[in-house]
Amino acid sequence: MIAFVLRRIVQLVPVLLGVTLLAFLLVNLLPGNMALAILGPDASAEAIAHLQEQLGLNQPILLRYLRWLVHALTGDFGWSEIQSQPVLPTILQRFPVTVEIIVLGQLIGVALAIPCAVAVALRPQQWLDRLLGMVAYGAIATPRFLLGLLLILGFSVYWQLFPSTGFVPLFTDAVENLRSVALPAITIGVLEFAVYFRVLRGEMLRNLAEDFVLAARAKGISPLRAVLRHVLRNSAVALITVIGIGFGPLVSGAVIVESLFSLPGAGDLLVNSIYQRDAVMVQGVVVIVAMTVVLVNLVVDIAHVLLDPRIHLHDG
Amino acid sequence: MTARQALATLPRFAFRFRDGTETWIWGTVLVLIVAGCYLGPFVLPLANPEATDFANALAPVGTPGHWLGTDALGRDLLARCLYGGRISLTVSLGAVALGLVVGGTLGIVAGYRGGTVDAVISRCLDVLFAFPGLVLALTVASYLGPSLRNVTLAIAFYTVPAYARMARAGALRVREQNFVRAAQMFGGDGWYIGTRHILPNVLFLILTYAFVLIGIAMVIEAGLSFLGLGVPPPQPSWGQLIAMGKQDISDAPHIALVPGAFLFVTIAAFNRLGDILQARYG
């Protein structure tokens, strides 16, 4: 087990290096002049040349990368000239909002998916199964911003239950905070529900056909208890895996949702930094996001191995 | 990789139509939309999508002459959706085609050759997979500058690794088959085995995967457009049309919902057809 974790961590090093390199190259090699972005379109050629010199933009790209990497390893992701703020603290300040809507969305997804899947496992191929199947299908085909707009239309324009924009920090007013993130979290949660439900349903129906369930039923356990104790438990591993794989796409969703609902999260920071051509900030956000995705996947893989007794690690 | 296996075994849903009937319904819907977007402007008596007509502004769905209504400037939504669909479809199909060719080749090479080649390609794919699709596309699109070609490229940053991973898994499975060993013993070289044995045997997998990926590519394209980083006006894609309708969502929701419906139906059709194909032949 320890060997497996060590191996995964060692495998992670080149990936993390590649992530930082790619992010750096994307932002620095592609067209778009950073000095021009800082000084504005009216800047003189001399001023641009001077600023490029000052920012070290004339040096070879690999040298600049290495210097950036060394700084980044000590926690210094640079200084955004455009927003006049240090990169890392700004990102860390925005992160909790993103984490809040993602976690709430996942909770909504799990809270809906488990009872629905249990209900369906008790009576597969009945009307409820078909209805939920269609709902899940529809949810997966709906882009998040479209769903968000529909929710705004329903819950803030028509019924006026929740605000459509704005954010109240958790520690200012917990109730208002929940109201302000309700629609974003639901927007995320509906799609998560659809994905979780589909996976859980499939996994539960497969486990339902196993002999150990039949054996449990033969002992006289009620169908509900058999499903809860034997089927659901054995299907939970797949659910955790899917929650893990879904994390990357979820961050994409968070970017859209934050932008739609004007939430001050990391996704919103990314989009705004892109609008302002703030290369240093974009680079910081992209690297932190990618590293988070990599680490979440690592944790999920380890959890998977820990939770699934069927997996034996012979040689990894 | 346990996580990937789980993804590969996602259950398939069936609405319990007769299989054939359902395929026909979705197929017809898809053909109508695609044909409408690409041929409609030449065949149908469509209004100019940019022509403003303030007398008929904010016409609701069902207005004669403007069957899907008009926006705040009186522009015909049907025409705008059909013209816009062309952008959405072209970008998504282009990105998936790029993914199929580039990613498919990389995946087959990595899976068949194995060893160092595989290790290098796989690590590169891991790096690309660390970036959420939209985040990567956003970054690439913003720095390349918005244009049809660049947006397609930006989305290809997602489709190429997705395809490569799929093709690699398929090639790894086929490589262990004895007919590949037999071809090696007859003296077939890597190119021969790759094109004659591996490719035909993963082709079906690759083609059905295209349906799923087109859906995802359309979501990413719409997201980019929605954030204002898609193909620039005057060619608004569905995502941009929805974004523009957002301002009038409380007064005239149909401005956002009509292109939204186009987007939804198209993605649903691609997803569903992909699932049906996989369930039937996969």
Added chain:
Amino acid sequence: MQADTGVIDPLLDVRAVTQLFRLPSPLPFRKPRVVHAVSAVSFALAPGECLGLVGETGCGKSTLARTIMQVPPPTAGDILFKGESLVTAGPDRRRFLRREMQYVFQDPFASLDPTWRVADLVAEPLRIAGWDRPKIAARVEEVLRAVGIDMARYGARRPRELSGGQCQRVAVARALALSPRLLICDEVVSGLDVSIQAQLLNLFVQLRRTFGLSYLFISHDLGVVRHLSDRVAVMYLGKIVEIGPSDSVYHQPRHPYTAALLGAVPSISRGKEARRRTRIQLAGELPSPLAPPSGCRFRTRCPRAEARCAAEEPPLLADADGHAAACHFPLAEVPSSTAARNEPALSLSPTRP
């Protein structure tokens, strides 16, 4: 055709061939673990001869056969075909030499590309060898006829539209297309119905007569091997433990492992032969090829094992007939039913009818 390895130049000469596979190490920066799949195996095959290769699943039979085909090439040792080394030959020369030795796989469905048609499958080796179209078509029809498949009826079908026996016939036809001199048959009849097995075995006998083929015939089924082979080699854990003329090996096994294998074959004839055989029960499991036992590899399961067996590896020593066994304490050559009684110290029990 009766073999006489001493006089005629061998068609295939396998010299101390070893095949190792490295497994990725569980921890980074540790030594990789090595699977000893085939260890220093030597034998020769005369033109027109049929050598049977038997042993339990996992003993390295198939790996040895594939190593002979250079897929993959051996870790050590040399393989000579018609006196020419396949290991040191350049890629083009090797490809050329390999055309005269062909391989037939166990599972015909897996060895035929499911996306190809029968005619194309059989034509594949010819296409790779660079034949032109009309010649290919004629040859395909010819070899398909030789294995009893009607080209007009089956040529356009795909493997999944054929039965298992038909598929194996197609695979054999494909192997015959380039007029090979040696056919390596890897468990070609296992997994098929017994009646189909018999038909295929008869086909192999007939093809040998028609085309003057040599066979390396691999099977875990001793009955099947006996049906065809002039000589038999017994493999255990990557090594040949006994090799010799079929009659001699079947009637008077010298290696305890061979005796055990033969004891596991249900015999229909309840006559002399069955009575003469001694039955050895194999204890325990096949040891891991990751760490083969020292000395004699069979010693961990051998009822006759002594200290010497662990210390010293027994050489494969042949007698005048060419019957060789790698054992320090071979079963005595007593062709009478008293063999077992003569050695009461052993945990051998004679089979009684």
